[in-house]
Amino acid sequence: MNASDKEQVKSAKSETILYVDGVSVTFDGFRALNNLSFYVEPGELRAIIGPNGAGKTTMMDIITGKTRPDTGDVLFKSEIDLTKMDEAEIANLGIGRKFQKPTVFESHTVFDNLLLAASGGRGVFQALFHRLSEAEKIKIEKTLVTIMLEDKRDEMAANLSHGQKQWLEIGMLLMQEPELLLVDEPVAGMTDSETEETAKLLRSIAKEYSVVVVEHDMEFVRDLDCKVTVLHEGSVLAEGRLDHVQKDPRVIEVYLGR
Secondary structure, X not given: OOHHHHHHHHHHHHOOOEEEEEEEEEEOOEEEEEEEEEEEOOOOEEEEEOOOOOOHHHHHHHHOOOOOOOEEEEEEOOOEEHHHOOHHHHHHHOEEEEOOOOOOOOOOEHHHHHHHHOOOOOOHHHHHOOOOOHHHHHHHHHHHXXXXXXXXXOOEHHHOOHHHHHHHXXXXXXXXXXXXXXXXXXXXXOOHHHHHXXXXXXXXXXXXXXXXXXXXXXXXXXXXXXXXXXXXXXXXXXXXXXXXXXXXXXXHHHHHOO
């Protein structure tokens, strides 16, 4: 790497919310990530796509502290080394992860789910009977509007549709005010209309937060209207707008053309 390249890397690192450089990890002889490098800027919405086994889940596990890399750097806000922290520490830094399957408190209302998410370490009983401040009320009301569930505030979470449960869980993460939100296949199992609304939701959230979305649904990724990173065999195969990467012969061969 020449001096000019080093300066470009240094510049990129100083302007990022997430900086992944040269990350590799091997499980029982299988290299899940192979010198993976990419970065996400503050306030950016990014889609990560790739075939099964490309390393998308392992990438998320590395960022959130569930898995340690063998080599490489993973930095949050340019300087915080995530590889030296555990899952709880990373979550407290302001990195929220939404898994594919929604996990909400089904026996509680939508409003109470958001209240519990914002409990700040209080137990369930304490959180539910805690006297809300005006700021907390405003925060919950704002989140209800953002996730399109203001008319479901008193509905039991168990009665929500699959898509609405996904939105609620995203809202629960927003209550914790993450600076970086990692979302894993949010539209799996959704209706067409829910999928369309979810794209709008994530674009709206990205106006205030940095959001990384792992997804297979190409039409949904197109609706996100953002930069796309294509993974293959644990490293970046292509990067750019969806129309650009779809025309890349390598992408067509390993993913889109299958």
